[in-house]
Amino acid sequence: MMEEDDFEADSLLYRNFQxxxxxxxxxxxxxxSxxxxxxxxxxxxxxxxEVCCRPMEISYQAAEGRLMQFEARALEQ
Ligand SMILES: [Zn+2]
Structure with missing residues (x-):
């Protein structure tokens, strides 16, 4: 569990991981999006x-609740 006093900002961040x-x-x-x-x-x-309904491969990396790397590429069908 997080300590309430020290992690106020962080807990706010961590609550919203989406x-x-x-x-x-x-x-x-x-x-x-x-x-x-x-x-x-x-x-x-x-x-x-959501527009053309074609599949794409999404890959991303996150660290400490922040998006570090994001990539979307088309898939061959
Ligand atoms: Zn599309």
Missing amino acids: QLVHLKCPACWASI VMVDLSVQAQTYIEDC
Whole structure:
């Protein structure tokens, strides 16, 4: 458990691990956004574009609740 006094800012940060990332779809170049979970250090998963519905591979790294690296690439079908 975190100490209440010292970690006020951090606990606020850690409570909100979801971050909206804006990107361009690698397939149709529409501006889209995806929600990433920053409580995971690194993750790669498949997400469908909300505009063209084509799958893309999202991979990102997070450290201490901050997004360090983010990449989206089109998948061959
Ligand atoms: Zn698209």
